Amino acid sequence: MNHFANNETVMRGEQKYSRCSGFSLVEVTLAIGIVAFAVLSCVGLNGVSLSSMREAKRTEISGRIFRTVLNEGLICDYTNLSSLQGTSYFDFEGTILSGAAAMSAAPYQVDVEVKPVSFRDGGTAATNLASSSLLVVKIYSSGQKALGKPVTRVAVIGNRAKGLP
Secondary structure (H helix, E strand, O other): EEOOOOOEEOOOOOOEEOOOOOOEEEEEEEEEEEEEEEEEEEHHHHHHHHHHHHHHHHHHHHHHHHHHHHHHHHHHHHHHHHHOOOEEEEOOOOOOOOOHHHHOOEEEEEEEEEEEEEOOOOOOOHOOOEEEEEEEEEEEOOOOOOOOOEEEEEEEEOOOHHOOO
């Protein structure tokens, strides 16, 4: 048996050369490229999932804030519905904040408007909703008031004294 410097062995007879097994540089480079592509794809999806999660949380809190304002509108007397108008401040849980410190520290600012329902045509919908009001709730996340991008939700509140829900 002859030993060469590159670890090849030559066998006599019909057997051929055999080399030490291992990966070539091309195979290793290709494997690293495939792994890097997979990792970068996962990292790229991470940013999308974080922004989706942030938007879902904002939508959920906005719904909670709207429910709070709507409940206040439903339990108050219809003639005092305009008392809901104005600006309120809420925390990350959708709980209303009060006091002077709430203005600067509140993550959500809510502007509430009460408007009369009006229709262009004089159909039955106009007759049925003539004594109803629109409750328009604009919810701004912290820093979005300057951008003018609120989450706006609207509800119709009827005058229960006239038999409307």
